Amino acid sequence: MVDKVFEKSIIKQFEFDEEVASVFDDMLNRSVPFYKEMQRLSINFACNFLEENDKVYDLGCSTASTLIELSKHCEHNLELIGIDNSSAMLNRAAKKAKAFGVDIELINADLHDVEYANAKLILSNYTLQFIRPLQREKLVKKVFDSLKEEGIFIFSEKVISSNSKLNKQSIDEYYEFKKTQGYSEFEISQKREALENVLIPYTEEENRKMILDAGFSHCETIFKWVNFATFIAIK
Ligand SMILES: Nc1ncnc2c1ncn2[C@@H]1O[C@H](C[S@+](CC[C@H]([NH3+])C(=O)[O-])CC(=O)[O-])[C@@H](O)[C@H]1O
Ligand SMILES: O=C(O)C(=O)Cc1ccccc1
Numbered sequence: 001m002v003d004k005v006f007e008k009s010i011i012k013q014f015e016f017d018e019e020v021a022s023v024f025d026d027m028l029n030r031s032v033p034f035y036k037e038m039q040r041l042s043i044n045f046a047c048n049f050l051e052e053n054d055k056v057y058d059l060g061c062s063t064a065s066t067l068i069e070l071s072k073h074c075e076h077n078l079e080l081i082g083i084d085n086s087s088a089m090l091n092r093a094a095k096k097a098k099a100f101g102v103d104i105e106l107i108n109a110d111l112h113d114v115e116y117a118n119a120k121l122i123l124s125n126y127t128l129q130f131i132r133p134l135q136r137e138k139l140v141k142k143v144f145d146s147l148k149e150e151g152i153f154i155f156s157e158k159v160i161s162s163n164s165k166l167n168k169q170s171i172d173e174y175y176e177f178k179k180t181q182g183y184s185e186f187e188i189s190q191k192r193e194a195l196e197n198v199l200i201p202y203t204e205e206e207n208r209k210m211i212l213d214a215g216f217s218h219c220e221t222i223f224k225w226v227n228f229a230t231f232i233a234i235k
Helices: 018-022 024-031 035-047 065-073 087-099 135-146 164-180 185-195 204-214
Strands: 055-059 079-084 104-108 119-125 147-160 218-225 228-234
Touching: 018 024, 018 087, 024 035, 035 065, 035 119, 035 147, 035 218, 035 228, 055 065, 065 079, 065 087, 065 104, 065 119, 079 087, 087 104, 119 135, 135 147, 135 204, 147 204, 164 185, 204 218, 204 228
Parallel strands: 055 079, 055 119, 079 104, 119 147
Antiparallel strands: 147 228, 218 228
16 A cells, blocks of 8 residues: 555654554655665575574564565575564564465564574664664663674664764755655655654664674674665674
């Protein structure tokens, strides 16, 4: 279904409710520049580290697109676990996983409340940005502690620039991108307002610091388009 959530006047903050979930795949494809390419790269980098029966978590799995694609592309059998606290998203995830014949354990929980023991890979594309600072650092430390030796954490985030001129230009470039995807100025500004204080982006440097402070030995940006970045961290 096509995303028309912000065509009408919205008074509430952005939420991953039934309305958003019903158009979510379209929303992500049209709102995150190079979403498919970023997903392809996350999966390729992940596959290179994975072995038979490895445990993989996706934090904020939404409709489970990434885990389904991972299982299609990886030659090994994997234990796939998707976590999200939106029932509307997980209902769709369950239907999609069934339709694609992929076995995924779906857990409806807050990311802070789950134990991620013995993971080889933890994925989290465009989800940490919704976790409040301090809690975010705590979660990343938990991710580090849960990974096996040489385990990897792949995550993507909307980022900001510490240079105000570049930051403004990045926002302008992003809005131009959204216009090319068919969103009107009204929809763009409505969504921006709804995301205020809900989506809290860090700079690329703050993300890297958070990762290294948690104990990871390496952090690399494997993809970046203006203010959207994908990182790989190695324990
Ligand atoms: N505290 C939380 N606990 C659990 N889930 C949460 C929490 N906060 C947010 N979520 C969940 O995180 C997901 C973020 S979307 C991820 C896209 C996906 N990774 C994809 O590549 O398809 C990104 C976006 O919409 O920008 C939503 O499904 C929320 O319900
Ligand atoms: O759409 C936006 O304005 C964004 O900032 C990115 C985004 C994409 C999908 C859900 C939430 C935020």
